Amino acid sequence: MKKIIFIIFVLIIPPAISAEQIYILDFKKTLNESIAGKKAQKSFKNILEKGIKKINDQQKKNKEEENKIISQKKVLSSEEYKKKVSSLRKKVSNLNVERQKLLEQVASKRKKAKAELLKVLNPIITNYMKEKNIKVILDKRSVLMADSNLDVTDEVLKILNDKVKSLNID
Numbered sequence: 001m002k003k004i005i006f007i008i009f010v011l012i013i014p015p016a017i018s019a020e021q022i023y024i025l026d027f028k029k030t031l032n033e034s035i036a037g038k039k040a041q042k043s044f045k046n047i048l049e050k051g052i053k054k055i056n057d058q059q060k061k062n063k064e065e066e067n068k069i070i071s072q073k074k075v076l077s078s079e080e081y082k083k084k085v086s087s088l089r090k091k092v093s094n095l096n097v098e099r100q101k102l103l104e105q106v107a108s109k110r111k112k113a114k115a116e117l118l119k120v121l122n123p124i125i126t127n128y129m130k131e132k133n134i135k136v137i138l139d140k141r142s143v144l145m146a147d148s149n150l151d152v153t154d155e156v157l158k159i160l161n162d163k164v165k166s167l168n169i170d
């Protein structure tokens with residue numbers, strides 16, 4: 001039964017959609033190289049850099065504290081030493097949690113920005129398809145080979161840049 005459906009699909013569908021009506025679009029390029037996409041990427045990079053700098057500074061302080069505790073090991077009582085080591089471990093653990101939260105926060109913002117950009121991009125592509133009488137646009141990643149003349153990425157990117165200058169990523 002599946003073979004029959006496949007044969008019908010192969011024989012009937014191709015004549016209905018001619019090669020002139022099928023184009024490709026590089027969604028990844030469109031999202032990453034649009035003005036709004038670049039601004040969002042820059043914002044995410046700044047958030048990460050600030051967060052990582054803060055975490056690295058705290059790691060240095062923890063390392064200094066560790067060295068101080070090690071140097072005081074013979075002077076401190078066993079109980080005091082254990083308390084200080086336990087306190088340091090807690091700080092290190094909290095720092096790891098903070099790092100994970102930072103990464104999750106940026107990932108969440110990236111996901112939200114991508115969804116917002118796609119929400120704006122879909123009507124643009126739909127209108128472009130109507131204007132150019134295009135029946136199908138495929139993502140470039142899904143296409144094994146195609147003539148470069150069938151790539152409409154730059155045209156759609158230009159329209160997107162004209163319509164959207166930035167995203168609300170907060």
